[in-house]
Amino acid sequence: xxxxxxxxxxxxxxxxxxxxxxxxxxxxxxxxxxxxxxxxxxxxxxxxxxxxxxxxxxxxxxxxxxxxxxxxxxxxxxxxxxxxxxxxxxxxxxxxxxxxxxxxxxxxxxxxxxxxxxxxxxxxxxxxxxxxxxxxxxxxxxxxxxxxxxxxxxxxxxxxxxxxxxxxxxxxxxxxxxxxxxxxxxxxxxxxxxxxxxxxxxxxxxxxxxxxxxxxxxxxxxxxxxxxxxxxxxxx
Numbered sequence: 001x002x003x004x005x006x007x008x009x010x011x012x013x014x015x016x017x018x019x020x021x022x023x024x025x026x027x028x029x030x031x032x033x034x035x036x037x038x039x040x041x042x043x044x045x046x047x048x049x050x051x052x053x054x055x056x057x058x059x060x061x062x063x064x065x066x067x068x069x070x071x072x073x074x075x076x077x078x079x080x081x082x083x084x085x086x087x088x089x090x091x092x093x094x095x096x097x098x099x100x101x102x103x104x105x106x107x108x109x110x111x112x113x114x115x116x117x118x119x120x121x122x123x124x125x126x127x128x129x130x131x132x133x134x135x136x137x138x139x140x141x142x143x144x145x146x147x148x149x150x151x152x153x154x155x156x157x158x159x160x161x162x163x164x165x166x167x168x169x170x171x172x173x174x175x176x177x178x179x180x181x182x183x184x185x186x187x188x189x190x191x192x193x194x195x196x197x198x199x200x201x202x203x204x205x206x207x208x209x210x211x212x213x214x215x216x217x218x219x220x221x222x223x224x225x226x227x228x229x230x231x232x233x234x235x236x
Contacts, residue, residue: 003028004045008053011187015179050090054193057096070097077171084171091173098148109138110201112213121154126231136176185211
């Protein structure tokens with residue numbers, strides 16, 4: 001199995017999923033779109049993972065590579081029918097690429113927060129075995145406002161209705177950061193846009209508080225990530 005990873009920032013990588021891929025001997029190829037790296041031939045890959053980033057899906061003038069990225073996502077999911085996992089921005093790009101709508105949220109969601117599964121989410125094979133409600137790490141200001149036609153709504157929060165969705169049988173978007181590791185908060189807080197969103201939402205000193213919150217919850221986060229990985233792998 002070959003995995004294509006599209007990244008928009010060096011520190012926003014597959015996180016703990018890298019450990020699971022290594023354990024399984026799975027090779028992955030990372031494309032740093034923000035560094036101008038080109039998207040390779042999609043036919044060579046079995047799975048696409050698209051990570052988060054400080055960009056917004058509508059900023060094609062500022063980040064011209066967003067347009068070919070959306071085209072690649074559309075082809076991989078809609079034409080090739082191959083498995084896809086998008087996290088945060090990757091979740092929003094999946095929605096946008098397939099005809100949904102993404103816009104700024106009513107307010108940012110940042111911190112150790114909770115989401116709930118929908119009825120469809122409780123029946124979904126990839127979400128099977130995860131707690132409901134589910135504690136997750138959130139760090140976003142934009143959100144999916146309308147799902148693409150035919151999408152299945154899988155999870156919501158009090159602030160963001162479309163926390164997770166599925167297109168077809170094997171393409172998934174998750175707004176939350178299930179890939180979190182022990183270094184995630186420190187790495188992301190070094191990014192000005194992320195630090196600003198964090199302090200605007202949680203106040204001064206929030207980096208240390210959030211790092212502690214994530215450290216306390218990390219065993220549960222990792223357990224959920226492994227469950228999702230195992231379930232997703234079963235679809236491939």
